[in-house]
Amino acid sequence: MTDGGESAMEGYDPHIEYAIGVDIGGTKINAGLVSSQGEVLHTVSLSTLVGQTKTMDRIILAIRTLMDEITAQQAGIQLQGIGVGSAGQMDWEAGRIRSASELIPGYAGTALKELLQTQFNLPVIVDNDVNVLAITEKYLGSGKEVKDFICLALGTGVGGAVVVDGHLVHGSWGGAGELGHMSVDFKGPACVCGGTGCLEQYASGTSIARRMRDKLLLHNQSPENVDSREVIARWRAGDSLATELMEDTIAALGSAIASLIHIFNPKVIVIGGGVAEAGELLFEGIRREVKGRVMPSMLENVRIEAAYYGNLCGMIGAGLQMWEYSPDKVKRAEL
Numbered sequence: 001m002t003d004g005g006e007s008a009m010e011g012y013d014p015h016i017e018y019a020i021g022v023d024i025g026g027t028k029i030n031a032g033l034v035s036s037q038g039e040v041l042h043t044v045s046l047s048t049l050v051g052q053t054k055t056m057d058r059i060i061l062a063i064r065t066l067m068d069e070i071t072a073q074q075a076g077i078q079l080q081g082i083g084v085g086s087a088g089q090m091d092w093e094a095g096r097i098r099s100a101s102e103l104i105p106g107y108a109g110t111a112l113k114e115l116l117q118t119q120f121n122l123p124v125i126v127d128n129d130v131n132v133l134a135i136t137e138k139y140l141g142s143g144k145e146v147k148d149f150i151c152l153a154l155g156t157g158v159g160g161a162v163v164v165d166g167h168l169v170h171g172s173w174g175g176a177g178e179l180g181h182m183s184v185d186f187k188g189p190a191c192v193c194g195g196t197g198c199l200e201q202y203a204s205g206t207s208i209a210r211r212m213r214d215k216l217l218l219h220n221q222s223p224e225n226v227d228s229r230e231v232i233a234r235w236r237a238g239d240s241l242a243t244e245l246m247e248d249t250i251a252a253l254g255s256a257i258a259s260l261i262h263i264f265n266p267k268v269i270v271i272g273g274g275v276a277e278a279g280e281l282l283f284e285g286i287r288r289e290v291k292g293r294v295m296p297s298m299l300e301n302v303r304i305e306a307a308y309y310g311n312l313c314g315m316i317g318a319g320l321q322m323w324e325y326s327p328d329k330v331k332r333a334e335l
Contacts (some may be wrong), residue, residue, distance in 0.1 A: 003177035004086055006144075011228055011242075012080065012123070012322075012326050013078070013080065013325050014111025015192050015333075016078045016079065016080045016328070017035055017036050017083055018033055018034065018035055018036075018041070018077065018078070018079055018080065018082040019033075019034055019036075019079055019082065019083055019319045019320075019321075019322040019323075020032070020033060020063060020066060020067070020079060020081070020082045020083070020122075020319060021034040021082075021083050021084075021085075021314075021316060021318035021319025021320070021321075022059065022063060022082065022085070022087075022315065022318055023085050023129065023132075023312075023315040023318055024045045024048070024059060024084065024085065024086040024087060025048065025130070025314075026048060026050055026087060026103035026104050026131070027047070027048055027050075028045055028046070028047060029042075029045070029046050029047075029048055029058055029059055029062045030043060030045050030062075030312065030314070030315045031043065031044045031045075031046075031062040031063050031065075031310075031315065032044070032312065032315045032316075032319065033066065033068045033070055033319075034083075034123040034315065034316055034318075034319030034320065035044070035229065036080075036320075036323050036335050038136070038316050038319075038320055039253060040139050040312055040315070040316060041068055041173050042066065042069060042073070042118070043061075043066075043085070043159030043312065043315070044062055044065045044066040044069065044102050046058055046061060047141075048104070050103065050105065051105060052219065053150055054106075054333050055104055055106075055107055055185060056112075056310070058111060058114075058126020059112075060116075060119055060215040063082065063116070063120065064152075065225050066122075071222060074311050079122060080123070080322040080323070081122045081123035081124060081125065081213075081322045082116055082120060082123070082124045082125075083110060083124075083125050083126075083128070083317075083318040083319045083320065083321035083322050084113075084116070084124065084125070084126040084129075084134030084166045084241075084249045084318050085126075085127060085128070085129045085131070085133070085314045085317060085318035086112065086126060086128065086129055087103065087104060087107075087129050087202070087317070088101070088104070088107060088108070088128070089098065089100075089128065089173075089174070089175050089178075090126060090127055090128045090129060090131075090174045091174055091244050091266075092126075092148075092170050092173065092174030094111070094112075094113065094114075094122060094171070095111070095114065095124060095125070095126035096111045096112065096113065096126075097108065097109060097110045097112060097113070098161045098173070098174070098175070101157075103156070103167050108225045110124045112124075113125070125321040125322065125325060127135065127168075127174070127267070127315055127321065128159070128161075128174070128177070129153075129159065129317075130151060130159035130177065131138055131161045131168055131170075131177065131263060131317075132155045132162035132163045132314055132317035132318045132321065133151060133153060133161065133267075133272065133307065133313055133314055134149075134151045134163055134270075134317070135168070135170060135317035135321060135324055136308055136313045136314075136316045136320065136322050137149065137151060137270050137307065137308055137319035138163065138324075139319075139320055140307070140308050140316070141270065141307060141308030142268050142270045142303070142305040143163060143270060146163075146267045146268050147163075147164075147165050147166045147267070148163060148164055148165065148264065148265065148266045149163050149266050149267055149268040149269070149270060150162050150163070150179070150266050150268070150269050150274065150285070151268065151270045151271075151279050152179060152253075152257075152262055152269070152270070152272070152273075153258075153271075153273040153277070153307075154203050154204060154205065154271065154272070154273035154274065154275035154276055155204065155207060155273035155274050156204060156206050156306050157180055157200050157204050157206065158179065158180025158199050158203050158204050158273075159177075159178075159179070159180060159201040159240050159273075160177045160178065160180060161177045162176060162177050162179075164264065167291075169282065174198070176193050176237070179199065179256065179260070180198060180200035180204065181195055181198045182197050182198065182199055182256055182259065183195055183196060183197045183198055183199075183201060184197055184198070184202065184252045184323070185252075188201060189201050190196075198257045199252055199253070201251055202248060202253075203249050203256075203275065204250035204275070205227070205228035205273070205275050206228075206248060208228040208231050208245065208246075208275065209226055209227045209228045209230075209231060209287060210233075210242070211245055211248075212226050212230075212231045212234075212245055213226050213296055215245060216240045216241065219241065228275060229274075230236035230245070230272065232246070232277075232278045234276075235278070235281070236278075236281065239318065244304050246278075246282075247274075247285070248284075249291050250282070250285040250286055251289055253289065254285075254288075254289025254290045254292070254293055255293060257262035257269055257286065257290050257304070258289075258290055258294045260300050261290070261299065261302060262294065262295070265298065266302065267301070267302065267303065268302070268303045268304075268305060269288070269302065269303070269304045269305070270305055270306075270307050270315075271283070271304065271305070271306060272306065272307025272308075273307075276306055276307065279306075283304060283305075283306065286304055287304050290304065319325060
């Protein structure tokens, strides 16, 4: 088996207990020293400064700053390598950004793996940000000791990750798990991806805010400063427009999750991201909706749970890639 993980791990040393994890987003770059158990020992956070400087320069600066601070505290520390979780679609084997939104202009085509290996002379593994969140779930969260689970991240967009028989599904080049772009309404609104009625058009924080603003305008109310947090707050308070909107959101999520359960037969559905911070009110609605849409035999013992909490999850999962794809683990999986 040759893949983006194994090809980066030729220098793997089972005695080295630390790696660098890097989480790259449109607003911040978090880098940290991560242990093989998912503990975070030291962190550095820099603003991405999109549009002001090259994103690659900021990534290198974050890692260099972290390494300097680590060695100042513990000279001679050995590192397994650098694991990266990044926004955008990933050509996984090459470690290159295949496609990215304009949240990070000019990012598409960046050869992250090659550039970082050259810069730091360490093994590097690069993957999509939701895939590395799934690795955090696998080791620390709801996916612990579970071989089949699915992650949904409800944020600016809707991201996804699929784990089957203990392994992340990457697809032919790394694009598998674009769950936000499965259609829940074939006559629905157009999506930026080119499809129609995509889950992202109903369940992302961006779409929730946009749909609420549209509703307010239709009812001659001011849409000023309405974001997804405001919508959720109004929903909790019993606002009729917010309730109507969130019921549609829950229906879309229920439809999507029902399809995922029928296709993958998972043990757990993990839901995270800013929208999931709505809490049990959201989860109760989703569970109710899913129950009405899934064959009873398929739904039996399936858990729908919140993601492992913490803003360092992406960084932790990024670092844990260095053990997730270790040669020893790959060999055991092939037996």
